[in-house]
Amino acid sequence: MDLRETEQTTASRRHPWELARSKALREIILSYGTLGAEDRVLDLGCGDGFLIDALCPPSIAAIDALDIHLTDEQMVSFSVARPRLQFSNTTSLLVDKGYQLITLFDVLEHIEDDAAFLQEMVSRFASRDALIFCTVPAFNSLYSAHDSFLKHHRRYHLSGLTQLLERSGLRVCHAGYLFASLLPIRALSVALEKVFGVSEQAPGIGHWCHGPLLTSLVTALLDFDNSLLRWLSRRGITFPGLTVWALCTIRR
Numbered sequence: 001m002d003l004r005e006t007e008q009t010t011a012s013r014r015h016p017w018e019l020a021r022s023k024a025l026r027e028i029i030l031s032y033g034t035l036g037a038e039d040r041v042l043d044l045g046c047g048d049g050f051l052i053d054a055l056c057p058p059s060i061a062a063i064d065a066l067d068i069h070l071t072d073e074q075m076v077s078f079s080v081a082r083p084r085l086q087f088s089n090t091t092s093l094l095v096d097k098g099y100q101l102i103t104l105f106d107v108l109e110h111i112e113d114d115a116a117f118l119q120e121m122v123s124r125f126a127s128r129d130a131l132i133f134c135t136v137p138a139f140n141s142l143y144s145a146h147d148s149f150l151k152h153h154r155r156y157h158l159s160g161l162t163q164l165l166e167r168s169g170l171r172v173c174h175a176g177y178l179f180a181s182l183l184p185i186r187a188l189s190v191a192l193e194k195v196f197g198v199s200e201q202a203p204g205i206g207h208w209c210h211g212p213l214l215t216s217l218v219t220a221l222l223d224f225d226n227s228l229l230r231w232l233s234r235r236g237i238t239f240p241g242l243t244v245w246a247l248c249t250i251r252r
Contacts, residue, residue, distance in 0.1 A: 014050070015208040016215055017179070020222035021135075022054040024178055024230070025105070025245070029133060032173065032247060035060055039100040042066065042125055045107035049078050049085045052103060062086060064094055091124075099125050104134040108164075109152040118168040122250070132170055132248040136161055138177060138241060144190050161244050170248040176233040177241030181225045186242055 029035070037059040043052035046065035056063060065085040070078075075087040088094070102125060104118075111117040122132060136156040137147070143155055156164075162172050208215075225241075232239050 013208055013210075013215075016218035016222055017182075018050065019215070019219045020226060021178065021243070022051055023223055024226040025051070025133070025135070026055050028174070028230070028245065028247060029055060029101075029131075032131070035101060037061065040064070040095065040098050040127075041101045041103070042094065042099040043085075043103045043105070044121060045104060045110070046070075046085070046087070048074075049082045049087065051105055053082045053085060055103070060084070064088065064099075066091065066094065094125060096124055097127055099130055100127055101131050101133065102126055104132070106135055106137065108134065108161075109136050109147075109154055109156070110150075112153055114153075115164055115167060118164065122168060122170065126250055128250065130250055132165075132250075133246075134161075134165075134248075135178075135243055135245045138183075138244045142183075142186050142190050142242075144186070144193055156244050158238065158240075158244050161246055165246055165248050166251075169251050171251040172246050172248050174233075175244070175246040177229055177239065177244055178226045179222065179242040180229055180239055181222070182242040183240060 035041070035057060039060065041052065041056055041060055041063045043049070043063060043065045044067075046052060046067045049065050052063055052065060061084060063085050065078075065087050066089070067087075068089050070087060070089040075089065078087050079085065086093075102121065104121075108114040108118065122130075126132065137152065138155060139157060140155045143152070147155065158175060158177065162175055165172055229239055229241055
């Protein structure tokens, strides 16, 4: 979750999109191979740490979680909820060439020079056999006021993300989309925004306040959506969705 969306969030009211995304990304990384207990993990742009904590198996004892926008108070608070995460707002405590998995979940769209940032992070922190796992919001035509609220510079097409990763010295092993069912909803929202203008924006997924029954139902529908997209992707069929993901290795 973006830090700008955390104020409305409680542990019992995670948005179905967050829950479904964490499940899909966990299944993607596990389908590539099991993380070893000794593997070091670095989550860049960690937010409140929910996603990386849900993604990594319990055998991973320590995870470095970096977000330059974290306050000291947030680091203390988030560490209490997720003690195996080592929260930091500076790169000075990270281990050069020390990580077997580096994640950038909805990070690159925040960076003005995404290519330079990615190249620097990979060359500095990735071990020789590292996996790089990233997600970004899909389709620049769907850029909205909420993207502005989150301080996004752009959205991405799958081919554009793939080209960016390959220019940065990575080899894309698997890539695809998630959340196809949300595409028409976002497209309608953007169309209405362009026609009728923009009012004050709600804080996105941090505003979810519905009960467990509706949360479970919506999450199950999104899980089915993502499972179908991944099934199609494994058969060489690319179907668009609201999120682009890619799993990469270091190109040698």
